[in-house]
Amino acid sequence: MSGLVQKWRRVCGRVIIGTVIIAGLAAAGWAGSVLTGVAAEPVTRATNRWLESLDAGQRERAVRPFADATRTAWHFVPRNDRKGVQLRDMTDRQEEAALALLRSVVSAAGYAKATGIMQLDELLRIIEGEKAKNIRDAKRYYLTLFGTPTDTGSWGLSIEGHHLSLNVTIRDGIVVDSTPQFLGANPAEVQTTFPGLPPTGHRVLRDEELLGFELVNSLDEEQQRKAVIAAEAPREIRAAGEPQAAREPTAGIAYADLNASQQAVLRRLVEVYCRVMPDAVAEERLGLIDRWDDVHFAWAGSLKPGVGHAYRVEGPTFAIEFVNVQPDAEGNPANHIHCIWRDRTGDFDLPAE
Numbered sequence: 001m002s003g004l005v006q007k008w009r010r011v012c013g014r015v016i017i018g019t020v021i022i023a024g025l026a027a028a029g030w031a032g033s034v035l036t037g038v039a040a041e042p043v044t045r046a047t048n049r050w051l052e053s054l055d056a057g058q059r060e061r062a063v064r065p066f067a068d069a070t071r072t073a074w075h076f077v078p079r080n081d082r083k084g085v086q087l088r089d090m091t092d093r094q095e096e097a098a099l100a101l102l103r104s105v106v107s108a109a110g111y112a113k114a115t116g117i118m119q120l121d122e123l124l125r126i127i128e129g130e131k132a133k134n135i136r137d138a139k140r141y142y143l144t145l146f147g148t149p150t151d152t153g154s155w156g157l158s159i160e161g162h163h164l165s166l167n168v169t170i171r172d173g174i175v176v177d178s179t180p181q182f183l184g185a186n187p188a189e190v191q192t193t194f195p196g197l198p199p200t201g202h203r204v205l206r207d208e209e210l211l212g213f214e215l216v217n218s219l220d221e222e223q224q225r226k227a228v229i230a231a232e233a234p235r236e237i238r239a240a241g242e243p244q245a246a247r248e249p250t251a252g253i254a255y256a257d258l259n260a261s262q263q264a265v266l267r268r269l270v271e272v273y274c275r276v277m278p279d280a281v282a283e284e285r286l287g288l289i290d291r292w293d294d295v296h297f298a299w300a301g302s303l304k305p306g307v308g309h310a311y312r313v314e315g316p317t318f319a320i321e322f323v324n325v326q327p328d329a330e331g332n333p334a335n336h337i338h339c340i341w342r343d344r345t346g347d348f349d350l351p352a353e
Helices: 003-011 041-053 056-062 092-105 108-131 206-218 221-227 260-274 279-287
Strands: 013-016 019-022 141-146 154-161 164-171 174-177 181-185 228-230 296-301 309-314 318-324 337-343
Touching: 041 092, 041 141, 041 164, 056 141, 092 108, 092 154, 092 164, 108 154, 108 164, 108 181, 206 260, 206 296, 206 309, 206 318, 206 337, 221 228, 221 296, 260 279, 260 309, 260 318, 260 337
Parallel strands: 228 296
Antiparallel strands: 013 019, 141 154, 154 164, 164 174, 164 181, 181 337, 296 309, 309 318, 318 337
16 A cells, blocks of 8 residues: 555544544545544644743744755754754743643653653763763753644644654644654663662663563574574664655564464554554554554564664554664663654655655
């Protein structure tokens, strides 16, 4: 199925106070499953409240045209200069509105992960001290608006900083894309703690890693021959910072070649990435997986923690990638996670073709 058809399926209906209004392809006799778009009213309202809190200079930095090239210029590495307005440059009232906007974009679990990632940057600041090569700051996270947040037309939102990139596209009052969705954690597991920061043993992206290990280590020898695609993990996720996901064929073991308990673990793993977003968006992502038998799981690297490892989960509509190869700031090996959910029909509500 083409990316354009998948895109249309995502906007051919609308959820309004629990009522589903089906239009477009359904009326034309579309035989496939017709899925609804997700009403963007909470995000629109929170975006406008944040904008209203900004002064003229901040609004000038915060708002860009929807067609601006920087809308698709995303990344998660530490940078000295980013698009938008950072939390550090906001008043308490403005920061409160910005965090309320973040809450409107993600689920409660997603908010905990996003703010947990910000806390890890403060942990890095303390651990690295004067040896730091990059600026570490829990408030060095930027919000950028593309277009005008209304119920008509297209507009987008970026919330981004070190190890975090959330990108939402809204068209005619409907959330039509929420990718790329990148989360990272350094350290993946906290080894040293300080007052007011995550405790020793805390893992912001625990399930993303542990469920991957659970699945790969449940495979028998024949299954592992299919699933393990490389003895060494890649250094980075594919297409990092690129507007669209990698277009390589899927690899690894097919869902159909897993037993029932292994299939359940794979579904749980996919849900972990989906549930970063609000329930309606998560359910729509899951609903777009027409055939689980077309989903593949691929592993690379070590089957044990502490040595570089990575995995992919891919189907026709989505791609998950997870990489943990870098040491943390204290030198503990493979304690630094990068992971992402991408839309294989096209990120940023743009066709992948």
